[in-house]
Amino acid sequence: MKELVCIVCPKGCRLHVDEENGFAVTGNSCPRGAEYGKNEIQNPTRVLTSTVRITGGAYPRCPVKTDRAVPKAKLMDIMKELNGVTLSSPVEIGQVVLRDAAGTGAGVVVTKAL
Amino acid sequence: MYDLIVIGGGPAGLAAANSAWQKGLRSILIVERDKEAGGILNQCIHNGFGLHRFKEELTGPEYAARFIDMLKETGVELMLDTMVLEITAGRQVHVISAKDGYQVLSAKSIVLCMGCRERTRGAIGIPGDRPAGVFTAGSAQRYLNLEGYMVGKRVVILGSGDIGLIMARRMTLEGAKVLACVELMPYSGGLMRNIVQCLNDWDIPLYLSHTITDIRAENGRVSHVTVHKLDENRQPIPGTNLEFDCDTVLLSVGLIPENELTRAAGIQMDPRTNGAVVYENMETSVPGIFACGNVVHVHDLVDYVSAESERAGAAAAEFVLKGQREGEALELKNGADVGYTVPQKIRAQAVEKAADVFFRVRRVFKNSVIEISDGEKVLASFRREHMAPGEMEHILLPRKILDQARGGQITVSAKEA
Ligand SMILES: Cc1cc2nc3c(=O)[nH]c(=O)nc-3n(C[C@H](O)[C@H](O)[C@H](O)COP(=O)(O)OP(=O)(O)OC[C@H]3O[C@@H](n4cnc5c(N)ncnc54)[C@H](O)[C@@H]3O)c2cc1C
Ligand code: SF4
Numbered sequence: 421m422k423e424l425v426c427i428v429c430p431k432g433c434r435l436h437v438d439e440e441n442g443f444a445v446t447g448n449s450c451p452r453g454a455e456y457g458k459n460e461i462q463n464p465t466r467v468l469t470s471t472v473r474i475t476g477g478a479y480p481r482c483p484v485k486t487d488r489a490v491p492k493a494k495l496m497d498i499m500k501e502l503n504g505v506t507l508s509s510p511v512e513i514g515q516v517v518l519r520d521a522a523g524t525g526a527g528v529v530v531t532k533a534l
Numbered sequence: 535m536y537d538l539i540v541i542g543g544g545p546a547g548l549a550a551a552n553s554a555w556q557k558g559l560r561s562i563l564i565v566e567r568d569k570e571a572g573g574i575l576n577q578c579i580h581n582g583f584g585l586h587r588f589k590e591e592l593t594g595p596e597y598a599a600r601f602i603d604m605l606k607e608t609g610v611e612l613m614l615d616t617m618v619l620e621i622t623a624g625r626q627v628h629v630i631s632a633k634d635g636y637q638v639l640s641a642k643s644i645v646l647c648m649g650c651r652e653r654t655r656g657a658i659g660i661p662g663d664r665p666a667g668v669f670t671a672g673s674a675q676r677y678l679n680l681e682g683y684m685v686g687k688r689v690v691i692l693g694s695g696d697i698g699l700i701m702a703r704r705m706t707l708e709g710a711k712v713l714a715c716v717e718l719m720p721y722s723g724g725l726m727r728n729i730v731q732c733l734n735d736w737d738i739p740l741y742l743s744h745t746i747t748d749i750r751a752e753n754g755r756v757s758h759v760t761v762h763k764l765d766e767n768r769q770p771i772p773g774t775n776l777e778f779d780c781d782t783v784l785l786s787v788g789l790i791p792e793n794e795l796t797r798a799a800g801i802q803m804d805p806r807t808n809g810a811v812v813y814e815n816m817e818t819s820v821p822g823i824f825a826c827g828n829v830v831h832v833h834d835l836v837d838y839v840s841a842e843s844e845r846a847g848a849a850a851a852e853f854v855l856k857g858q859r860e861g862e863a864l865e866l867k868n869g870a871d872v873g874y875t876v877p878q879k880i881r882a883q884a885v886e887k888a889a890d891v892f893f894r895v896r897r898v899f900k901n902s903v904i905e906i907s908d909g910e911k912v913l914a915s916f917r918r919e920h921m922a923p924g925e926m927e928h929i930l931l932p933r934k935i936l937d938q939a940r941g942g943q944i945t946v947s948a949k950e951a
Contacts, residue, residue: 427727428591434920466731469580469593470707471679478569481682483579483595492735499707513599531579532595 422461426453437461465489469531472502472517477509477534484517485531490524497522509534535640537854538847539627540564541618541795542647544573545836546827546843548601550645553847555608559854562610563639565629567617571605572598573649574828575836577676580700582727586837597836621646621799623820643850646796646810646818646825647843650789650832652697660692665751671697671786675704684708686782690759691715692746694722694729696834696924698786703732705784712736713778716744716761718768721898723788723924725834745770749783756781791829799823806874807831813863814880814889815849816842821858824850831876831892834926838892845890859884864939869905869947871896873923880944882936889931893946895921901951904929908939921948 426433426448435447435457445457459465467489471481490498498521505517511530518528537559540547543566551562570576575583578594585591588600605612616631627639652670669677669685675697677683687710691698694717702712715733720743722729733740741761747770748760759778762770791809802811802819809830810818816826826846827839852859861883866875875893882889899921906914906929913935921927929946936944 425726425730427730428585432726432925466735467581467591468707471579471682473682479680479682481680483593483679485579485581485593495707513596531593532576533599 424457424460426456428452428456464492466492466495468495468498468528470499470502473506474511474534475506475508477511479534482507482511482534483531484528486521486524486526487529488526490521490526494522494524498524498528502528535642536561536563537641538562538643538645538850539639539641540645540647540847541621541627542566542573542649542827542829543568543571543612543614544647544649544827545575545598545601545839546649546829546846547571547573547645547647548598548605549840549843550647550824550826550847550850551610552601552604552608553844554645554851555610557848557851557855559851560609562608563641564610564612565616565618565627566612566614569615571602571612571614574672577672577679578700579679580704583836586835587840594836601840618795621795621823623799623801623823625822642854643822643824645816645843645846645850646823646829647827648792648795648829650828651792652785653788653790654785660746660749662746662749663751665749665754665756667751667756667781668749668783668785671695671701671784674784675701678704678708684710685784686710686780688713688778688780689782689784690746690761690778690780691784691786693717693786693788694724694740695786695788696724696728698784699724699728699732701784701786702738703736706736706738710782712738713780714738714761714776715740716746717742718745718764719743719923721922721924723786725924726922741776744776746783747775756783759783789828789832791832793829796825796829804874804878806868807876809876811878812876813859814877814885815852815859816846816877817849817853817859822850822853824853831874834924838926838928842890842892862942864936865943866891867943867945868893869907869945871899871948872946875946880931880936882933882939885933885936887933889933889936891929891931891946893927894923894925895927895948896923898922899948899950902948903951905947905949906931906935907945907947909941909943909945911938911940913938913944917951
């Protein structure tokens, strides 16, 4: 039995994951917690949020995120790829700035219209 | 004359204005001092917003955009780059902007949504030099996420509030080395999820019951920080010192509701929350002036800010269209291990089904109960598996229970089950 805190939402439920029983999860308040508990023990993933350069906008940085959770070990590789991106205003929420980030299959998208 | 003027265009102001419009008010103005609406959400580029509200995990700017888009469907006016200087109990709003100069606007109702500001080094009195390199975590966040400036390379964070935790991860991702997060209390002030994904994920140590006892400088910039473990009276224990070689200290030592306008208008304040005393509908002691969001009490979840602010906006509409709420108010008191409650007063007669009550506990609880009593009799109890000071608690008090309270008061307390 492994104890961990669900971080899918800020509620932070305390989960128990039973590795001997097909990674059965208890303590979750919603199904997302069960899924998180199973994955966190086997293959931890995170959504990455950061910023990239933008020219001609109200600010010099534009916030972005990966469109899905990516393996924790790949976060720094994606950061490196994002260093090479410069957008030019206007951009819309959801606009793709990077495809298949660091070979994870995930895209990186804009999170603010600028 | 406006039906409603909303002061502050953060998530609280946006939700209040939108809900007042839905309830039938047609001349609504939001006054915001920044160049865009959205408040603190604009710099909170991380995700974790809106899971309760939209059933998906949004970043701060995305959450703000949802509400800004909703507002575009209404006739609510948004006045940007305009600072509110004063409000009066007679509901006059004094504003100033570079474009239109000084103006005095009048309103039938006002909702205060000014949010919070961060405690600074002065407010907590850290000893040592006063060099460059000491920032509040929120200003570092603004520099980095909006302006694109890194504030340092080797960082020690004082305080384990959410902003500090979020910045620990953010600075790490951008290539800084975060050496430690130092917390005075024996527990963290931030959300558990932030401890996990901002500190543990990056092997950043969290020192509980520790504090910074000295900051030293070389050439006017932070160069060293000394940290001590504290005894139960929060006094540094000699010989427990840790030395860090760093160029930056980030302070994440709490937020203070921004209430200069509120105080100057003669609105009754609550020293426990540093916000206005409010009734069940978020009305302050001055009729027709309401308050919601971080200006009333510090929220950790924006979803609750939006919900609370919708109640405030709806109440402002009720005030304008139907008049002042009547009835005797029950006084909410905090019992054992409860730090404050919002609202502080409930007019039971005006409550339709149930009243929302928010509060924070003073220490960490495992299996526990929240007890509601009128001083003599226990009227209701709510079970909780876990409670912590860093996590705001919420209960719904049904009208039936409010009507049973004798002696004009209700006490909320927390204890082990
Ligand atoms: C760093 C950080 C991380 C957070 N992380 C999360 C999270 O992961 N998930 C989550 O759900 N919540 C999170 N929150 C909480 C959430 O963002 C806040 O509770 C919410 O933004 C509060 O909304 P508000 O409208 O009350 O205040 P604010 O967002 O602060 O807005 C107040 C607005 O009022 C304006 N204003 C103030 N005074 C005046 C004046 N005199 N004249 C004109 N305008 C004025 C300000 O410019 C500002 O725009 C976080 C908060 C912070 C600070
Ligand atoms: S189990 Fe569900 S409610 Fe609990 S923290 Fe996880 S996502 Fe949130």
